[in-house]
Every structure is written in C-alpha cells, then in structure tokens.
Amino acid sequence: MGNLTKVAYTIASALCQKGVHVSILRLDEYEKVRSFVPRECRDYLLHLTSEELSSNKVWLVGEETTREEQEKATKGTLFIPFSQFPLKQFRRDCIYHTTPALIVPKSLVNVHSCENWLPRKAMSATRVAGILHALEGWEMHECGTSIILSDLDQVWEACLSHGFQPLLLPHH
Numbered sequence: 001m002g003n004l005t006k007v008a009y010t011i012a013s014a015l016c017q018k019g020v021h022v023s024i025l026r027l028d029e030y031e032k033v034r035s036f037v038p039r040e041c042r043d044y045l046l047h048l049t050s051e052e053l054s055s056n057k058v059w060l061v062g063e064e065t066t067r068e069e070q071e072k073a074t075k076g077t078l079f080i081p082f083s084q085f086p087l088k089q090f091r092r093d094c095i096y097h098t099t100p101a102l103i104v105p106k107s108l109v110n111v112h113s114c115e116n117w118l119p120r121k122a123m124s125a126t127r128v129a130g131i132l133h134a135l136e137g138w139e140m141h142e143c144g145t146s147i148i149l150s151d152l153d154q155v156w157e158a159c160l161s162h163g164f165q166p167l168l169l170p171h172h
Helices: 006-017 027-036 039-044 067-071 125-136 149-161
Strands: 022-024 045-047 058-061 078-081 101-103 122-124
Touching: 006 022, 006 027, 006 039, 022 027, 027 045, 039 045, 101 125, 122 125, 125 149
Parallel strands: 022 045, 058 078
Antiparallel strands: 101 122
C-alpha cells in the first residue's frame, strides 16, 4: 500500500523470486506489480480483498498509506515502510518499523544520526547505498526497473563485508 516506487516493485519482485507470498490490496497496483514480477514467480503475487487482509500480520507500506488502510490491519500487525520517510503512526496496537536503514560499522566515526526518526548510529539505506557505490567503485545506476535479484544479493554481501548491519525490529 502507499505510493508505488522503484523500491516497492523491486521488493515485491525479490520476495516473489524467493518464494514469499506478496499480497496487494489495490487492484491497479496489483496489476502494475504483476507486470514487473517475472512470469515464473507470479503465483506468489496475490490480490486480496479488504476482508482477506486481516490474515496478513506484516505489511510493507509506502508513504501514502492512509489511516483508513491502516485501520484494516489486525491488532499486532507490523508495518514496515519502504519509503524514504516514516509512516504516520495511527495505531497504538500495531508495531511500526523505521524506514529502511542499517547500523553503521564501528569503524565509521562521528556518525551519530542522519535522520531524526532513526536511532543513533543508524543510517538510511539510500545513504548506505551511496557509500557502497564509492567503496566498491560501482559505476552502474539503479534507474528504472532494471534491478535483478543477483544484483541485490551482491549489494547485500558488499554491505555486510563493509560492516553495515541490519537495523533490528523495535521491541514492544
């Protein structure tokens, strides 16, 4: 839910390629994402009605996810934004993860916080991507919808090899 971006398409495609079911509520968004996901993985992409949505306990959401859409989630749902900015929190009975971010390596000094919604020593994934490009000497640009799963695996391995770590889920 929310604004479909290059990141949203890539996440949905990567999850489907890994055999994870991805459910989409809005029919127009489902059709757009379906055209992006490789044919052999499309069975993992599901269009749900709002009644069926209650069975999903993890929601990947964009910036423009509305209060009404969040209200359709069941108690205890985990909202994980794929957007640059955090999701507006309307529910006290749900868990809200931060925007995509990583913990910086201990060797990276004088970095305390880049965005005020992230914890200390955390950096947004987009900033980390820029650093990785420089460290690895990569010249390619992730424009359009050209990202493939092997590229994501390469980026993740490079990220870990330079000491960046996943930002853990908040405790509730």
